[in-house]
Amino acid sequence: MLEKHYSPSDIESRIYQQWDDAGTFRGGRKNADGTPAEPFSIVIPPPNVTGSLHMGHALNNTLQDVLVRFERMRGKDVLWQPGTDHAGIATQSVVERQLMERQLPDRRAMGRAAFVERVWQWKEESGGTITGQLKRLGASCDWSRERFTMDEGLSRAVTKVFVDLYRQGLIYKDKRLVNWDTKLLTAISDLEVQSVETKGHLWYFRYPIKNPGKLKQKFIVVATTRPETMLGDTAVAVHPDDKRWTKYIGKMVELPLTGREIPIIADEYADPEQGSGAVKITPAHDENDFEVGRRHDLPLINIFDQHGAMNENVPEAYRGMDRFDARVRIVADLEALDLVEKIEPHLLKVPKGDRSDSIIEPWLTDQWYVDAKTLAGPAIQAVEDGRTVFVPKNWEKTYFEWMRNIKPWTISRQLWWGHQIPAWYGPDGEIFVAFNEAEAQALAEAHYGKPAELRRDEDVLDTWFSSGLWAFSTLGWPDETPELARYYPTSVLVTGFDIIFFWVARMMMLGLHFMHEVPFHTVYIHALVRDEKGQKMSKSKGNVMNPLDLIDEYGADALRFTLAAMAAQGRDIKLSANRVEGYRNFATKIWNAARFGEMNGCKSVADFDPSSAKETINRWIAGEAQRASAAVTEAIEQQRFNDAANAAYQFVWHTFCDWYVELAKPILTGASETARAETQAMFAWTFDRILALLHPFMPFITEELWQRTGEAVGGRDSMLIVAPWPELSSLEDKAADAEIAWVIEFVSEVRSVRSEMNVPPAAQVPLVISGAGDAVKARAERHRDTLARLARLSAMRFEAAPPKGAVQIVMKDAVLALPLADIIDLAAETDRLRREIDRVKGEIAKLDQKLSDEKFTARAPDHVVEENRERLANAAAAEKRLHDALKRLEAAA
RNA sequence: GGGCGGUUAGCUCAGUGGUAGAGCGCCUCGCUUACACCGAGGAUGUCGGGAGUUCGACCCUCUCACCGCCCA
Numbered sequence: 001m002l003e004k005h006y007s008p009s010d011i012e013s014r015i016y017q018q019w020d021d022a023g024t025f026r027g028g029r030k031n032a033d034g035t036p037a038e039p040f041s042i043v044i045p046p047p048n049v050t051g052s053l054h055m056g057h058a059l060n061n062t063l064q065d066v067l068v069r070f071e072r073m074r075g076k077d078v079l080w081q082p083g084t085d086h087a088g089i090a091t092q093s094v095v096e097r098q099l100m101e102r103q104l105p106d107r108r109a110m111g112r113a114a115f116v117e118r119v120w121q122w123k124e125e126s127g128g129t130i131t132g133q134l135k136r137l138g139a140s141c142d143w144s145r146e147r148f149t150m151d152e153g154l155s156r157a158v159t160k161v162f163v164d165l166y167r168q169g170l171i172y173k174d175k176r177l178v179n180w181d182t183k184l185l186t187a188i189s190d191l192e193v194q195s196v197e198t199k200g201h202l203w204y205f206r207y208p209i210k211n212p213g214k215l216k217q218k219f220i221v222v223a224t225t226r227p228e229t230m231l232g233d234t235a236v237a238v239h240p241d242d243k244r245w246t247k248y249i250g251k252m253v254e255l256p257l258t259g260r261e262i263p264i265i266a267d268e269y270a271d272p273e274q275g276s277g278a279v280k281i282t283p284a285h286d287e288n289d290f291e292v293g294r295r296h297d298l299p300l301i302n303i304f305d306q307h308g309a310m311n312e313n314v315p316e317a318y319r320g321m322d323r324f325d326a327r328v329r330i331v332a333d334l335e336a337l338d339l340v341e342k343i344e345p346h347l348l349k350v351p352k353g354d355r356s357d358s359i360i361e362p363w364l365t366d367q368w369y370v371d372a373k374t375l376a377g378p379a380i381q382a383v384e385d386g387r388t389v390f391v392p393k394n395w396e397k398t399y400f401e402w403m404r405n406i407k408p409w410t411i412s413r414q415l416w417w418g419h420q421i422p423a424w425y426g427p428d429g430e431i432f433v434a435f436n437e438a439e440a441q442a443l444a445e446a447h448y449g450k451p452a453e454l455r456r457d458e459d460v461l462d463t464w465f466s467s468g469l470w471a472f473s474t475l476g477w478p479d480e481t482p483e484l485a486r487y488y489p490t491s492v493l494v495t496g497f498d499i500i501f502f503w504v505a506r507m508m509m510l511g512l513h514f515m516h517e518v519p520f521h522t523v524y525i526h527a528l529v530r531d532e533k534g535q536k537m538s539k540s541k542g543n544v545m546n547p548l549d550l551i552d553e554y555g556a557d558a559l560r561f562t563l564a565a566m567a568a569q570g571r572d573i574k575l576s577a578n579r580v581e582g583y584r585n586f587a588t589k590i591w592n593a594a595r596f597g598e599m600n601g602c603k604s605v606a607d608f609d610p611s612s613a614k615e616t617i618n619r620w621i622a623g624e625a626q627r628a629s630a631a632v633t634e635a636i637e638q639q640r641f642n643d644a645a646n647a648a649y650q651f652v653w654h655t656f657c658d659w660y661v662e663l664a665k666p667i668l669t670g671a672s673e674t675a676r677a678e679t680q681a682m683f684a685w686t687f688d689r690i691l692a693l694l695h696p697f698m699p700f701i702t703e704e705l706w707q708r709t710g711e712a713v714g715g716r717d718s719m720l721i722v723a724p725w726p727e728l729s730s731l732e733d734k735a736a737d738a739e740i741a742w743v744i745e746f747v748s749e750v751r752s753v754r755s756e757m758n759v760p761p762a763a764q765v766p767l768v769i770s771g772a773g774d775a776v777k778a779r780a781e782r783h784r785d786t787l788a789r790l791a792r793l794s795a796m797r798f799e800a801a802p803p804k805g806a807v808q809i810v811m812k813d814a815v816l817a818l819p820l821a822d823i824i825d826l827a828a829e830t831d832r833l834r835r836e837i838d839r840v841k842g843e844i845a846k847l848d849q850k851l852s853d854e855k856f857t858a859r860a861p862d863h864v865v866e867e868n869r870e871r872l873a874n875a876a877a878a879e880k881r882l883h884d885a886l887k888r889l890e891a892a893a
Numbered sequence: 894g895g896g897c898g899g900u901u902a903g904c905u906c907a908g909u910g911g912u913a914g915a916g917c918g919c920c921u922c923g924c925u926u927a928c929a930c931c932g933a934g935g936a937u938g939u940c941g942g943g944a945g946u947u948c949g950a951c952c953c954u955c956u957c958a959c960c961g962c963c964c965a
Binding site for chain 2: 002004005006195349394395397398401402405497498528565566568572574575576578579581582583584585586587588589591592593594595596597598599600642643646649650657658661669748751752754755756758760761762789792843846847850853854855856857858859860861864867868871
């Protein structure tokens with residue numbers, strides 16, 4: 001006997017263990033005839049190995065699991081490839097912080113080997129957290145194939161990709177301005193920089209012009225948001241067409257505080273509309289200025305050290321000062337010299353590191369780059385051709401936009417945690433890129449004609465460099481494994497829009513380059529999970545909802561169902577706990593439906609054929625089940641998760657529980673043995689399909705009920721997770737549908753009127769049907785018990801006309817009368833009928849107008865015109881019956 | 894500045910060229926032998942403003958307003 005309430009925590013871990021133990025998550029499924037099943041593969045977006053599950057993961061993995069479970073039930077050979085990434089900067093930072101908190105020597109003090117060892121330890125400690133949490137969510141990944149970006153195999157893939165790209169000229173080393181994080185002391189890529197709008201100032205400085213002679217201006221005014229960079233200025237630029245300054249071009253300026261002289265140059269970068277039209281040029285500390293410097297062959301003066309403090313290239317007074325302290329000091333010093341023209345408040349975009357939140361400095365260093373432009377070509381082409389499709393499609397625009405304007409990808413990081421770059425340097429700085437040190441030595445020997453002392457590049461690669469290989473490295477590449485042949489290209493990638501550039505684009509580029517095929521056919525992009533007010537969840541706002549707390553409180557199924565039901569394409573999810581609670585209630589509802597079946601002897605019958613059912617409600621529910629399963633199937637196929645979830649919800653609660661169960665009750669307790677047996681079997685058959693349809697969304701409760709209800713028939717053939725998906729056909733019966741629709745209308749109408757007339761719910765009242773044809777009479781007769789029970793009738797009889805003083809319900813094909821003379825409020829009832837008449841009249845007027853418009857009848861499609869004619873006829877008939885009813889009522893008064 | 898998205902019931906959101914929907918909330922009633930994590934009934938919308946296309950627009954086009962996000 002099932003308990004009254006479903007208690008998720010009692011069963012979730014046990015059920016999960018059963019699935020895992022039975023190997024149901026493993027790929028490699030065969031068809032019944034032993035041939036390999038059609039493959040369906042997904043690679044998980046690898047979470048940070050030391051991270052923990054947040055709502056974004058919960059959504060992302062729920063959607064993947066829905067697809068995976070759906071396809072598994074459809075008999076496909078499903079591989080959901082799980083794993084984690086090493087999250088270079090994030091993980092290294094965590095460990096460094098730990099060292100600091102425990103007052104241990106920092107990483108430099110302990111040395112590279114010891115530090116990396118320590119990070120591995122941390123990975124061992126916390127690395128299982130997130131995978132454990134994914135299991136609590138119900139994720140049916142093939143854990144036997146779990147991978148980590150720094151695994152031996154994946155590392156080999158990284159090395160090979162680096163070496164190959166280098167030898168193909170697609171990876172190179174260059175000295176350019178990079179985004180330098182002065183806190184983490186590493187370069188980062190453009191994508192890891194966020195511009196943050198900040199209130200600042202615009203400082204206008206007067207730079208004295210040297211030997212102005214007869215010229216009007218003795219100073220040239222330049223504006224800057226970063227006064228401290230003036231120490232690195234190497235020119236002042238004006239626009240070549242700016243007449244105000246033409247005569248000054250070629251003159252020198254005395255750069256204050258430095259004793260240096262710099263030229264006034266003409267360059268189109270200077271905007272005549274801005275300020276004085278002159279702009280200071282600091283080629284070593286600004287991307288645009290760097291370009292100007294390159295055009296004019298200006299010297300680059302680097303004024304910062306790696307921490308963002310002033311270095312030896314600035315006057316002694318400022319050396320060693322932090323950049324922001326230097327700013328204050330420089331402004332003060334210039335003011336003292338009366339060289340500050342004005343200071344204005346100014347809104348500017350400040351670049352910040354997404355990990356460190358510190359202000360990023362464009363800084364001149366040697367770094368490794370990938371020639372992304374070349375790799376992007378085929379990746380753009382593949383989406384243009386439709387070999388990879390984005391869902392929703394509009395994300396393709398975002399993808400194209402970025403890909404077509406792609407810049408070189410900075411892949412080196414000044415970190416220790418990650419894949420160390422396979423490059424070695426000879427004594428003269430010659431670079432040898434090789435698979436390993438031995439090969440590098442051999443290359444060096446060939447180059448120098450003798451063995452040479454080599455030094456390995458200390459830097460590691462961007463984590464996304466290894467995640468960019470994820471779709472094939474996890475399948476065994478560079479080895480030619482059977483899995484690679486079978487599961488690549490993968491079927492679909494499910495991910496958030498925030499990593500289209502970071503990850504999707506890179507997998508496209510690298511997948512096409514090394515596998516010559518797209519990494520996935522479909523990219524399903526889902527939205528962000530926000531709080532109920534639409535705010536992004538963040539620790540600092542304190543509005544973070546922890547998926548594990550929700551699972552504890554409401555069960556994994558409820559959380560999953562909520563996320564799926566809210567995952568409408570192209571829209572963010574505003575999550576609130578009471579929505580989850582609502583779907584927890586849904587789980588309880590399902591549980592109780594099972595309980596009802598159990599109490600009424602509804603057991604699955606092995607060879608039951610639903611199309612053989614005789615009872616109208618059974619013929620009807622079979623058709624409803626077919627429609628529901630078609631709707632759910634189609635929606636999942638199109639990745640319309642909310643539609644799928646809602647179709648299932650609607651069917652289960654409002655069709656099956658609200659009506660079928662109620663309609664079945666009289667039969668289940670009735671006299672006819674055959675009808676009862678058929679209904680018991682049909683209930684069980686339908687409920688089994690319900691469990692299957694819901695399984696992708698609510699795997700735990702459905703599996704539990706599948707097993708529990710299976711006990712009554714000596715156990716199930718298989719677990720639900722691998723049971724067949726309902727694919728139903730030929731079960732629709734229009735006559736049954738019409739009849740049950742009539743019953744439902746009958747009951748609803750009577751209930752509605754009873755409620756409106758304040759008939760006590762417990763009171764059973766007689767009902768008179770009049771104006772009914774033989775077919776309607778027969779119909780009412782057939783469902784006499786049901787109608788009486790659900791509408792709470794004491795008697796039901798047929799008469800030529802409704803009795804006087806009765807409440808009358810006008811249906812399409814009959815008038816139902818409740819003789820309530822003693823309790824009826826005549827005025828209220830008259831009022832009710834008048835309102836009804838008004839409503840119908842309004843409808844008639846609208847339809848009349850439409851149908852008398854020749855343009856409408858001539859141009860609208862026939863079926864629409866026909867439909868409107870029918871509606872008019874029905875409305876007119878209803879109006880007549882209502883009028884009759886009103887007359888009768890008035891006669892009774 | 895460029896791009897994308899949004900504006901539909903109190904709230905959160907579906908939706909389609911042909912009679913405006915769901916969940917939650919709200920109101921009334923009810924312990925009817927699956928379920929009060931429930932049942933029955935009910936109220937609530939100028940579908941952001943304006944113009945156009947169309948026999949017909951919540952839906953298509955244009956425009957305006959406001960709100961988000963991404964990229965410069």
